Amino acid sequence: MSSNFTDIVGAADLRDREADPASAYDTDVVIVGTGPTGGTAALALASYGIRTMMVSQWSWLANTPRAHITNQRAVEVLRDLGVEEEARRYAVPWKEMGDTLFTTSLAGPEIARLQTWGTGDARSGEYVQASPCTMLDIPQTYMEPLLVKNAAERGAKVSFSTKYLGHAQDEHGVTVRLLNRNSGQEYSVRARYLIGADGAKSQIAEEIGLEIVGHTARAGTAYVRFHADLSRYVQHRPSILHWIMNPAAAFGEIGMGLLRCVRPWNEWIAGWGFDKEAGEPDLSIEAVTAQIRTLVGDPSLELEVEGVSTWYVNQQHALSMSKGRVFCGGDATHRHPPSSGLGSNTCMQDAFNLAWKLAFAIKGYAGPALLETYSTERVPVGAQIVARANQSRLDYAPLRDCFNTDAGNGTRTVEAGLARLRATTAEGAELRQRLGQALELKNYEFNAHGVELNQRYASAAVVPDGTPEEKFERDPQLHVQPTTRPGAKLPHAWLVDASGRRVSTLDVTGHGKFSLVTGLSGQAWKQAAERLDLPYLRTVVVGEPGYEDPYAYWAKARETEEAGALLVRPDGYVAWRQLSSVWEADEAEAQLREALETILATPLRHPVPAR
Template sequence: MNNFTSIIGAADHLDNSSDHNEFDTDVFIVGTGPMGATTALALASYGVRTTMISQWSWLANTPRAHITNLRAVEVLRDLGIEEEAKKYAVSWKEMGDTLFTTSLNGPEIARLETWGTGDLRSGDYVKASPCTMLDIPQTYMEPLLVKNAAERGAKVLFSTKYLGHEQDANGVTVRLLNRASGQEYSLRARYLVGADGAKSQIAEELGLEFEGHTARAGTAYVRFNADLSSYVAHRPSILHWIMNPAADFGEIGMGLLRAVRPWDEWIAGWGFSVDDGEPDLSDERVISQIRTLVGDPDLQIDLQGTSTWYVNQQHALSMSKGRVFCGGDATHRHPPSSGLGSNTCMQDAYNLAWKLAYSVKGYAGESLLDSYSDERTPVGAQIVARANQSRLDYAPLRECFNTEMGDGTKSIEAGLARLQAPTQEGADLREKLATSLELKNTEFNALGVELNQRYSSTAVLSDSHEVEVFALDPQLHLQATTRPGAKLPHAWLVGANGRRISTLDVTGKGRFTLITGLSGQAWKDAAQDLNLPFLDTLVVGEEQIKDPYAYWARVREIEEAGALLVRPDGYIAWRQIKNTWEAGEAGKQLSLALEQVLGTTLASLVTAG
């Protein structure tokens, strides 16, 4: 029996036929994007009856989100689809440098080693996780998530429009429209998840409060096919910023060529003033602009579509009300800078899904579900601020390439002449360019932003009143720790078969894990005595799992006889740095910790037979 089916099987005895008659599904999800589809996949993996709808008859039809950071790949890994995801991804190595250039065919201005691929940072990324970053366009990610959710039992309904809901003390009644037949009908669920995007009807119905503003800048996006391999194959990069007078407008003031699939499927982007209305996106204008950005006046272009999007800076001050939960773009709205969008959506889902599963199975009280909003709302605020700041941080870089001429016109040659001048002024400008480029590490090599998220809620039992002090810049560098509220550090262990296995691989899968060492036998005995269907025990040093590299010993921050309680989402709920308890006391301490985290009494749980 695998880890997923073990928790499903252990919970079968909790099923109640009368409940099944009252509820058409346990969790109803509106939206099939990264947040909705990841929630459905996780819940289906945990054995929870799940229904997910889309008002459309298709999944994502534009590439949109694409950067998949280490934490999101760890989510895919825990849900058992990392290897499948790699089949559709641009690999970490190919993600490569980010170029700042006058055109793809013109003189370069600067390069930045990005996404942790460079010599200065790659070791940090390798040490941080058993996974690598991937580039998976949303046109591939959504089908991957939805397919696997459906294969594991989630019901997926297309052409089904959400009309509204009413919740009561026991559940939620959801009103729907079958867009194909025109029929209106209702379904009954225990819980409702609003993953319905940046114009979320569900968030509006709940009256969720938002901070910030929308549409402060605009960007034109053009999807096109063209073979650009001769310009980029020798210097792989998925992002090319074009510093050219033709794109010197808008908030960033640069054009963008993004490789969707190397090296013949692309997106071209450039800013426009919101005050001036919609930009000219005629075929003639678009083709001319793309040729300018590429630097090839005769380039053959196959246009696929045009669109505009607006820069938002807005986040919800809470993410749930009663039995209804929102997440993803419904609660944090921001530009794609820093590549945090779909990653944060997937992590919202991963945080929420196990809590819903435990509530459905009767393992948890109301406080566990309340912890979702407490934990993820601050993350939403953080990433909205970071993504918008990343856009503003292009200004110093742009100032280093002044293309203005004496007559008020602009030219690339003027910018290059200033930047390459063999004078003190030129030297100062080049020094400023290097400093400005360094600032962009907070967008493109921000390992800390991606992995240093800390949770504070009733589902985390802090063991210190001291504020965590970061030894290095917390935006750029991961600070691995076993402090409650932090993600379990990755460390390579060795299994009974002699193969390496990550600490992340021996935890999760919808279950709590108690980790201790050989001299922590009291904790192992305590966990066995509790006989809970959702709790595993990992004794590092026993035959089946060893620490021959002493990697775990370096990062565990507890004595060998201490203990860590790791949640199903890989976050540490509680720890005991040392075991100072007398015989029998370990069980009491573990029981108390579980009861506080779950918001219930263990006596109320039906243990596995």
């Protein structure tokens, strides 16, 4: 590692900070796009005191509630950024997300149910133990304003009706060209870094030459937003997803239609597949009204169509997510169907991973090499969730095969399918057994706790501790395995603060800083941190007032001796750990210094303030 600080952070950047950064840069970071990626990045950067400008070519935010499932990790991000409670006011609560139904129509006979999103008797305890946050259902029409409003309140500048035209980056920064769509004026903004959160047709990803692998437009789906009071069909069995298996309508690749509750119980989305080779489907008001009435099972249903659209199933992810001073994330780098509810969650986590690294680089706490770990850590996650979402679509086939509606006279009817499934015959018994097995398979979509929380980072921002490779005790897609291994998310455990209130280990770490976590016997670590006196490092001594462990939950979760230590990154991931006791402050300081210098790719020095 170079000992020359200016070689690492860049001589030009250091001179700019020593002089007047406002004269060299109009802002620190320009973000193109106001979706979950852009909004989370802007909120985090503004919270960290970074000058941020976010632009959107549109006049306002999301006009459709497309993304909605908000998993525990995404809610933890909201919690860290101080907006969890506000988000809950706009959400369908966890318990009301409820069962997922497989039925012939909302009014008709059910075929099967699955307790989903961790709400079921068999899984809810795991979800409660894994996080201080529950899952929530927050439509994108509510999530985007929440993120953008709070980012603006914390100092981010937001420009709507502002089209991104292009950029030019050099050794010292990025010049971004923009167009005010209202006035027609073109202008440029000089920034240190650029974030491309500009969606699945990302201009920025194309400009920096990101290699995207996979397939596009595998299947077509029609979505219709509508209003209708369906409470009489669903209020007694709350659920946000109802899969309809009915041959009276054509349902494409999956063979099922969908009714998704946006707001209980009068705002909905109806979805069904279509043959993309045959062109766009008939989406006239008459056609979609008839289709919705079939899905609901009410031929006289009064409804109001709000909007219609089509989308295509993609299976793509980027092999890298940055080039130089330009970074992409979210749908710009991973494109997939909404199955498994992973889309906006992954977008938000991309941004959360990137934001603290940019903040540390801008403030001079870290060298440029830290920024390279963004791509290293997030590319495997993007590949994983793209594969999982597409596999979840394929996993409907066994369920569909259990409901054979062939009436034997050239027609298909619900009655024929139900008769086979309910027959008191060997064939009926076999079908019911297969139906149970098909339901179990759908846990990989609807109760995939491990997919959501088991991400492990391997990069230069994680220091291995020399322990053997991790082995998962249960299926790593279905079950979360908390661990303090470097590269894993810090486990949640309840502590008690000085006032007697419960606080999570996630509450006393994060928030834009590194955290050194040790026990009462770890006074050497506390002394070491005091000696280093770094503005971005806090010490958490579990057992001291404010961090009591009366339940002994942390003692069970820490996987170290009491006088061992963990170094937790601002994004909540363990960067380094010392398993055994260290008693001398000199040794602790040497180990801590080496770990931080490795992770941050710079010698520990107090940098010149960014502004």
